Structures are given as C-alpha cells and as structure tokens.
Amino acid sequence: MAETAPDYADVDYSDGEGEEPDEYPHIQDKIEKAIEVTREGLAEYENPAVMWTGGKDSTLTLYFIKEVADRFDLEVPPAVFIDHYQHFDEIHDFVDHWADEWDLDVIYARNEDVGEYVDEHGLEPGDDIDISDLSEHNQHHVREILEYEEDTFPFLLDTYVGNHLLKTVALNDALEEHDIDGVISGVRWDEQEARADETFFSPRHDPDIYPPHDRIQPILQFDEAAVWEAFWNFVVPDTVENFPEEGYVPEADDDLPEGVEQDDVPISPKYFAGFRSLGSEVSTEKSDEDPAWLQDLEGTTERAGRAQDKEDLMERLRDLGYM
Numbered sequence: 001m002a003e004t005a006p007d008y009a010d011v012d013y014s015d016g017e018g019e020e021p022d023e024y025p026h027i028q029d030k031i032e033k034a035i036e037v038t039r040e041g042l043a044e045y046e047n048p049a050v051m052w053t054g055g056k057d058s059t060l061t062l063y064f065i066k067e068v069a070d071r072f073d074l075e076v077p078p079a080v081f082i083d084h085y086q087h088f089d090e091i092h093d094f095v096d097h098w099a100d101e102w103d104l105d106v107i108y109a110r111n112e113d114v115g116e117y118v119d120e121h122g123l124e125p126g127d128d129i130d131i132s133d134l135s136e137h138n139q140h141h142v143r144e145i146l147e148y149e150e151d152t153f154p155f156l157l158d159t160y161v162g163n164h165l166l167k168t169v170a171l172n173d174a175l176e177e178h179d180i181d182g183v184i185s186g187v188r189w190d191e192q193e194a195r196a197d198e199t200f201f202s203p204r205h206d207p208d209i210y211p212p213h214d215r216i217q218p219i220l221q222f223d224e225a226a227v228w229e230a231f232w233n234f235v236v237p238d239t240v241e242n243f244p245e246e247g248y249v250p251e252a253d254d255d256l257p258e259g260v261e262q263d264d265v266p267i268s269p270k271y272f273a274g275f276r277s278l279g280s281e282v283s284t285e286k287s288d289e290d291p292a293w294l295q296d297l298e299g300t301t302e303r304a305g306r307a308q309d310k311e312d313l314m315e316r317l318r319d320l321g322y323m
Helices: 027-044 056-071 089-101 112-121 136-145 160-177 224-239 308-312 314-319
Strands: 048-051 079-082 106-109 128-130 152-154 182-184 201-204 213-216
Touching: 027 056, 027 182, 027 201, 027 213, 027 224, 048 056, 056 224, 079 160, 106 160, 112 128, 112 136, 136 160, 152 160
Parallel strands: 048 079, 048 182, 079 106, 182 213
Antiparallel strands: 128 152, 201 213
16 A cells, blocks of 8 residues: 555645636536646546546546547546445446446445445345454444444445445555555535535545545536536537437437437436436435436435435545545
8 A cells, every 4th residue: 555645746736726616607618627637637646546436427527537548648547436235236237338338447346344244144225234243444444433332333325334334445445455546536516515625636645544645526616517518518429429419408218319329328327217316226316207407406406315314424424535
C-alpha cells in the first residue's frame, strides 16, 4: 500500500472551491470543464481508476474518460465496481454488457469475508451477522473505527455498519491491492448535501483511514437535468448506431428511434422504468412511472427513493472513505 499521498500529482486542490452548478450555465461549459478535469486526472496520476456503479453519473464520467483518452492518446484506466451483494440484477447485466462493448478492465471490489458468511448461513437482507465470526480486519473496522458496540448488525447495505463494510472497506481494500493513487468518481455538488463542498481534485491522504489517494471529480458542476441532457444529446448519439446525431429524448421505454433497442443505449433500464437513483435492490424504489429524465427534476428530490437512514449518515460515511 502507498504510505504517502501522490505528491507527484501537480493538481490544484482548491479548484472548484465555493462554486455551484450555476457557475457553469450552459451544457458546453459543463462539458468543457469535465474534459479539462478528466484530462488532468488521467495525465497526473500513475495508476488511476474510475468508480463505476452502473448509474448515470458514473457512466457519464466513464464516457468522458473514454473520449479524453482517445483524443489525447491516454490510457483508459480500469473501472472499480463495488459489488455489495444487494444490486439489482439489471445493474450487473448492464455493467457486464458495457464493459464488453467498451473493452473495459473491471475490478470487482467485494468484502468477501462478509459475502462468505452470508452464503454459509443462507442469509437474506435484514438477517443478523455475528461480528465475532468475521475476520480480524472487519472486526477492527466495526469496533475500532466505527466504535460499534452491538454483537450483531443487519445484512443491509443502507446502514452505518453495512454500508461501511460492504462498500467502503471493499473499496479501500481494492485501492490498496491495486495501488490506485487517483479515484475518478461521478459525484455532483447538487446530489447530496455532504458533497456540496467537494472540489475537482480532493485529497484523501490520511493513512489511518484509507490508502492515501486523491479523488478526481469531473462532473461536480452537473445537475441532474444536465446529466440527462448530456446523455441524450451527446453520449447516446455518439455511442449508438442509428441514433439521430442531433439527439432525441424518448418519452417511454419503447419510444426509441427505429433500429435502436434499449440494450443499445448506455443507460440502465432501471432509469427507463422510473428509478432516479440506484442503490440496493432492498431499499431503493422507483420515483414515478415515467422515465427518470421526464420526471419533475426541479420540484422533487433525486434520492427520495433511497433509504433515508443511510442518507442521514452520509457525512460520517464520507469521512470514512465512502464516495
């Protein structure tokens, strides 16, 4: 594991400080900034990786990486997919399909100790996991880092212990194993209050919490509507054969241009089905019957379909290395 921060990366950690999406008023402003940050991230770090959840934000970020790498003759880094054992099946199918289409190297980050316990005991989401039966590594995180005192915790992603072990520990272990120094992620200022103060290059240098690395965040300046505008006017026309070059916004899951199937489009089918934010299969619900991009993006909350217990813990979780 890297013992020190990647001090060879010449980046400005204050870039974006105090800014808001409104300071990038047009989609082209947002895209130009994303390209600038992505290029710098790919060039400055020796071993970067991109976080990919199969959701719209990380897939948009991955698109920028592919385009920038091609344009400036840079390497496409591996994608890290955190498999927390509670994904929708459609998410796994989507990631597998587009990893193949885009020739991506995918690192599957899993807390295999917890996964093996779940399999061995035939647990369902919500069943209790006995902490004393876990590895010393996981017990250390539960007892010493989280200071959790109960004997068990529920096998649920959207809880303090569950999220930390299934996502954060899995991620940090993958960063250490693969010696990753720059994590490119698709977080946005407007998505969650705990992310509102992020900068385009954000240090994560405390070795007592995570393997020292930097976060590279090219789409902070996008809001939800801009993400969908970028998809239907740039990403999809550029990716999908037979899609109109001038863009087209479908009004339903079967409203696609002639010759285009839903599997041809690099957008998760869950968004077509009315989900606006993708979390765990257990605790995420669709927001409406309309596709995500046709819903009331201004008047409703994007993450309303997510478990609010986890949302309320976001600040503490991020201090521990959560995205």
